[in-house]
Amino acid sequence: MRFIIKHEIKGRIRVHAVQRKMTMQEADILCYYLEQTPGVTKVKVYEQTGDATVEYQGGREEILDRFRAFSYDVSVPDSVLESSGRALNAEYKEKLIYSVTRRAVMKWLVPCSITNVITTVKSVKYLAAGIRCLAKGKLEVPVLDATAIGVSVLRRDFGTAGSVMFLLGIGEILEEWTHKKSVGDLVRSMSLNITKVWLKTEDGKEVLVDAETIRQGDQIVVHMGNQIPFDGVVVSGEAMVNQASLTGEPLPVQKNAEKYVYAGTVLEEGELVIRVAAQSGATRYEKIVTMIEESEKMKSAIESKASHLADRLVPYTFLGTGLVWLFTRNVTKTLSVLMVDFSCALNLAMPVTVLSAMRESSDHHITVKGGKYLEALSEAKTIVFDKTGTLTKAQPVFREVIPFGGKDEEEMLRIAACLEEHFPHSMAKAVVQAAKDRNLTHEEMHSKVDYIVAHGIASHIGEKKVVLGSYHFVFEDEQCVLPENEQERFDQISAECSRLYLAIDHQLAAVLCIEDPIRPEAAEAIQKLHEAGFEKIVMMTGDSEHTAKAVAKAVGVDAYYSEVLPEDKAAFVQKEKEAGNKVVMIGDGINDSPALSASDVGIAISDGAEIAREIADITIAADDLMELVQLKKLSNSMMKRINRNYRLIVAINGSLIGLGVAGVIQPATSALLHNTSTLMIGLESMRNLLPEE
Structure with missing residues (x-):
């Protein structure tokens, strides 16, 4: 690829592709290609200008070499191109430009007689919606819009009617775009990532x-x-x-x-x-879109409350209009009340705020499956952590294999890797990687593998039963024994490591020692979560008391529980909920699934077991627990913005009604100010909640 460097600072470079024109598909291909580059943290490609901005860590030359080697023939998954939001953004940008341009042309270039006819014809749509609503026995927002527009047209105040319809149309476009973009972002983040x-x-x-x-x-x-x-x-x-x-x-x-x-x-x-x-599996994209759009998961309690409150306020707006007419007999003052209602802003600002928060979460590599989970997260005071792969690194490090009974060390590692490669747990991955690093090939040598959740693996090699797992599983459940005269050697194994026990034909064959290093950011993340509002932070693990105590002390949790089973985690979550606490559970394994389901908000680590990610309500990136802190701050900020919007809507619209009744402003001005304020609040609600770092 030929390119020109337009601008660069340390860690950030902007280049221009030397080509006639860049299509949206080409922009998506280049963006995907650059995102796969090691060290690249953020990529933006602008098809209109043919520019690409790359933020990176590491060497500058590697990034430039990546550009030089680029070709649009590179392989890109179909799902990346099919689910791109680039075309959607362009479509709604064109809609907004067209609406504003048409409004300006109609106002300044078209004769009033023609615009009045057009306004009257356009009003039919809103009048019909109001009539349909009344026919269903409901007095809701469409009735209010129809009344305001209809009365303005009857009074031949076409300017006011046109302004109301224009601003309603802009609001609909913005809400529709925000909703579709948020859904699209969710779909992309929920798409399959199986290699x-x-x-x-x-x-x-x-x-x-x-x-x-x-x-x-x-x-x-x-x-x-x-x-x-x-x-x-x-x-x-x-x-x-x-x-x-x-x-x-x-x-x-x-x-x-x-x-x-x-x-x-x-x-x-x-x-x-x-x-x-x-x-x-392309049909999955459409299925997820349908699921998200139709599911109640998309609505938070406060979002639903705003929608219902908006409809409930309509009768009071009509009542206020009637009272003003009754006491003043002034049509102008009466219309000033009718032109202002609280419902438009409530219906626009609240859903947009929630959807924008969900969109912003995806920018931080966080997938949120519904607005109600962000609301629950903001209210939660208790958070429960699994240890392995969560507070400790997602990739435990294999340390050594200690053979027993005269067994060969490499052969024992080969057998263990052969069994473990079937199961997506972090410790299993460490064993498989260790065998790979030692160039130990391990073709299938066993029969069907049975996985016993939170215990271990059982299979057969020839006529001999092979089990691999925890001490409890191997020695107590399976009744395996140590080879003769090896008790002392067994007792000398370091207690610092997590252990997997491999037994063949009911006799211990090897102990696999795996280091479970604590995430470097774990202690800071726990502290920040306390500062963000969590009052009780708990760690639960199936590991030994010794290991659990050391990790709990190092990261600073309020309490810990060791040697627990999956049902114990779920029972603890249920007990906390019964005490009236909203509970967040975070884990990465199959054994965390019951607790993830039982919690108010289940959070899974992105490279954990698929079933954990499936059941979880939120998924965060595996490489940094500080994303969890960002998520908590995001949910808190969402609720603050929603509450602020409530106060702002009441203040602005209340003031407009007061000014209208006092005769200070005319109905047209009242409608314009009301719709402008609604639009401004909606646009403000689309802004990011967290400050850029």
Whole structure:
């Protein structure tokens, strides 16, 4: 790619692509390409000017080399282009420009006689909406709009009627754009992000391959706790699948041979072999859009309250209009009341504020599935953390394998990796990565793998049973024993590491030691969460008392619980809720799912288990817990803006009514000021809630 550097400072560069014209699709391709560059933190591509701005950490030359190597032929997932918001923004920008331009032309260039006729014709739409509302026995906002416009037209005050309709139209465009943009941002952040899948070969083996290589008709294997990557038909196996993201069903449904499964749903129990029917799972995009637009999740309690309050205020506006007419017999003063109502601003500002907060959260790599969760987060005083992969790093570090019973160290690691690669837990990933780093190949040597939540894995190699997991699972549940004369060696294993125990044929074969380093930002994040409003911060983990105590002390939580099971976490959350507290739960594993479901706000780490992300109400980036602090601040700021908007709407509209009744301003001025203030409050509500850092 040929380019010119237009401007640069340390960590930020703006270049201009030397080409005739950049299309929206080309802009999306370039943006995606640059975002995949290591060290790049933010990318913006402007198709109108052909410019690209890149913020980065690290070397400048690497970024320039990336530009030099760029070609529009690079491979980009279809979903990136299909769900781009670029065309949407351009469409609504054109709508706004057209509306304002048409209004100016009508006002300054078209004769009054013609504009009066056009205004009268346009008013029919609003009058019809008001009549339909009355026909349903409702006295709501459309009736008020129809009355204000209709009375103005009857009084031949076409200027006022035209201004009211123009500002209502602008408000509708802005609300529609904000809503669609927020939904689009949510959809993109909720889109599938699966890079590897298990392909079943013709000889029956399972091979881990790139998702992009899968073609229609291929057979893939999906294990428990994983997301189904493609639409398809079940060939064999039986499983319970959570389809809540597409259908809203709260309970998992059974899937077996010949049943259809959908991309993005999560396999909770069992295992399935699926024949791929749709490569990209593109239908998921439309399904998520439909789910979000129709789901009550989109509405926070205060958003719904604003909408209902707006409709309930309409009769009082009519009552006020009637009283002014009764006492003054002055049409001008009466119309001044009719031209001002509280409902327009309430109906516009509150939903826009909530949707804007959801949009802004996506800028911080946070996915929020509904406005009500932000509201609940602002009210919550208790937050519960899982330890592994949450307060500790999402990628635990493998330290060593200690063999027992004369077993070979590398062979034990190979077996452990072979078992663990089927399950998406952070400790499992550490074991698999350790085997990869040592160039240990581990072809499938075992039978079907059974995963016991919060305990471990069981399978068979030949005739011998193999188990891998916690001390409780291996030694107490499975009744495995130590080899003779190895107790002392076993007791000398460092207590600083987390441990996985591997037993073969009911005898301990190896202990895998895994370091679980605390996130460097964890202590600061806990402190900031206290400052942001949380009063009780709790850590719960299935790890040992020794490990849990050390982590709890290091990060500064108020309380901790060790060696807990998934049902214990959920029970604690339920107990807090029964005490009248709103509870936030944050975790990353399959074992956190019950607690995530039970909490008022469930937050999952983005690279955790798919089922945890599916069940969670909010997902945050895995690389920085400070995003959680930003989320709390965002929810607090959203509620402050909503409350401020309430006060502002009451003050402005109350003042306008008072000035109108006093005869200080005319109805046309009253309507103009009312609609202008409504529009300004709506535009203000679209602004980011958090200051740019």
